[in-house]
Amino acid sequence: MPTRNTPWPDGTPCWVDYGAADVDAAKSFYGSLLGWDWTADSPEFGGYVNALRDGHQVAGLGPLMDPGDPPSWTTYFAASDAAATCDRIRAAGGTVVVEPMEVGPMGTMVVARDPQGNPFGLWQAGTHTGVELHNEPGALAWNEAAVDDPAAAQAFYTAVFGFRFDELDGMGGYATFATDERPLGGLGGVTPGAPRGWSTCFSVASTDETVAAVEAAGGKVTMAAEDTEFGRFAVVTDPWGAAFSVMQDPPQG
Incomplete structure (x- = not known):
């Protein structure tokens, strides 16, 4: 079981959270879908809670910061110096959008937009180090961006995080990004059915069963399940229109 309880290296997608229009309903939907438990409500932090899988924190959920915004998932990148990273973003x-803001002893958060308007976050770890479980059912598997100008986006994120991009053969210009040898995520152009901007992919035991559960709960399928060399993949939206994707590991053998 891949676990971690220390800060993630700079530039790693280290946390995801969900801005909910209806917190209780969203907790019920995602808890049932992904096997999550929840930490106690935290009025001092605006009702923000952490999702737990097997006792390990895997995601966050709270009320929308701006009630006029649509519900959505946000990807946060690890930053050991959030202020310096903000300087590079500018x-x-x-x-x-949100200047470095201390969240008690847990850490410091930032919300920003790239030059094409795609939102993302930074997380400077304190006692909260980000996801503690990954690449396991119910945990974060992958983060990627679908953008109008991939070359410009690559230049921006390289300047901010020092990424190296490696284009994958036969993937229409899709590239992974890394700061060392291990790919951290991906970036490519906008494709029909896929969400625009940064998206979150969760590992699941069965993509087909998860998709069926999404539909039964009032969500929709925007990219039907298909087998890829990386696993069985689908893109869905929850009952409030927020997009995310799910991935089942490929068969072993």
Whole structure:
């Protein structure tokens, strides 16, 4: 079981959270779908809670910061110095929407947008180090961005995080990004059925069963389940229109 309880290296997608229009309903939907338990409500932090899988924190959920925004998932990148990373975001043409904000002893958060308007976050770890379980059913598996101008996006994220991009053969220009040898996520152009901007992919035991559960709960399928070399993959939206994807590991053998 891949677990971690220390800060993630800079530039790693280290946390995801969900801005909910109806917190209780969203907790019920995602808890049932992904096998999550929840930490106690935290009025001092605006009702924000952590999702737990097998006792390990895997995601966050709270009320929308702006009630006028649609519900959505946000990807946060690890940053050991959030203020310095904000400087690089601005220098590369991005926008800092929420300046570095301390969240008690847990850490410091930032919300920003790249030059194409795609939102993302930064997380400077304190006592909260990000996801503690990954690449296991019910936990974060992958983060990727679908953008209008992939070359410009690659230049921006390289300037901010020092990424190296490696294009995958036969994937229409899709590239993985890394700071060392291990791919951290992906970036490519916009494709029909896939969400625009940064998206979150969760590992599941069965993609088909998860898709069926999404539909039964009032969600929709925007990209039907298909087998890829990386596993069985589908893109769905929850009952409130927020997109995310699910991936089942390929058969072993």
